[in-house]
Amino acid sequence: MKRAYRYRFYPTPDQMENLAKTFGCVRYVYNRALAERHRAWSQEQRRISHAETDLMLTGWKRDPDTLWLAEPSKGPLQAALRNLQTAYVNFWGKRAGYPMFKRKGKTNDAATYFRNCFTFRDGRLKLAKQAAPLRIVWSRPFPEGAVPSRVTVSRNSRGQYHVSILxxxxxEALPAAGGQVGVDVGITSLVTLSTGERIANPRYERTDRVRLVRARRELSRKKKGSANRAKARLKVARIHGRIADRRRDHLHKLS
Structure with a gap:
């Protein structure tokens, strides 16, 4: 099975500049391809295929007005077109809504690199068109001898960078335990096992939820586009991150 390992990394100034350009180009290519496909259907009642958008990308990179599309690696731009095609397939299959445009500052920035656009040797990951490998914090062991097939780098609203390695x-089949354990969900305790063991309820999440509601209420009152609204968005993101981190740590203890 395919499994993704996600780590945080700290880019150098040059890498930050390269990733910023890449994120911007990925967003532009996705939005422009979506606009072309929407126009073709609304005006001509025809569907534009993924192969056609790939040819469009080649033309955009040669256009004098968009020559900057050739600065980042081609891999993330092609991956953006694949993601758009997947979004349309899910829409046609009634598994998702109509694809939406990506707005700067509204969605997390992300770029996907396939195997020919990065190198991974001795625990050092280097992306295409970057001089140095990423400074990754290996917070959990990476499978020894594993060969990555895809790498996705992202930047959230708090300015934190993460890399997901697929x-x-x-x-491996686990040996049969041969026993049974009953589980009862409670209020004072999270769960109670038939063996008598009790797992405590993480009451800290209740406090965080109250803080999250207050932060969202403050965010809704801020003027759109203002600096105070940007600060309020960061506060909401920080609380979200704290809840996710605590939940992950709690589940790790349970396992």
Whole structure:
């Protein structure tokens, strides 16, 4: 099965500049391809295929007005077109809504690199058109000998950078336990097992939820486009991140 390992990394100033350009180009290519496909259907009642958008990308990179599309690696731009095609397939299959335009500052920036656009040797990951490998914090062990097939770098609203490395992991069958354990969900405790063991309820999340509601209420009162609204958005994102981190740590203790 395929499994993704996500880590935080700290880019150098040059890498930050390269990633900023890449994120912007990915957003532009996705939005422009979406606009072309929407126009073709609304005006000509025809569907534009993924292969056609790929040819359009080649023309955009040669256009004097958009020569800057050739500055970042071609891989993330092609991946953006694949993501758009997947969004349309899910829409046609009634598994999702109509694809939406990506707005700067409203969605997390992300770029996907396939195997020919990065190198991974001895625990050092280097992206195409970057001089140095990423400074990754290996917060959990990476499978020894695993060969990444895809890498996705992202930047959230708090300015934090993360990298998700996709690898193929074999599934090993676990030995049969031969026993049964009953689980009862409670109020004072999270769960109670039939063996008598009790797992405490993480009451801290209740406090964080109250803070999150207050932060969202403050955000809704701020004027759109103002600096105070940007600060309020960061506060909401920080609380969201704290809740996710605490939940992950709690689940790790349970396992």
């Amino acid at each position: 690898v193929d992991c074999p599934i």
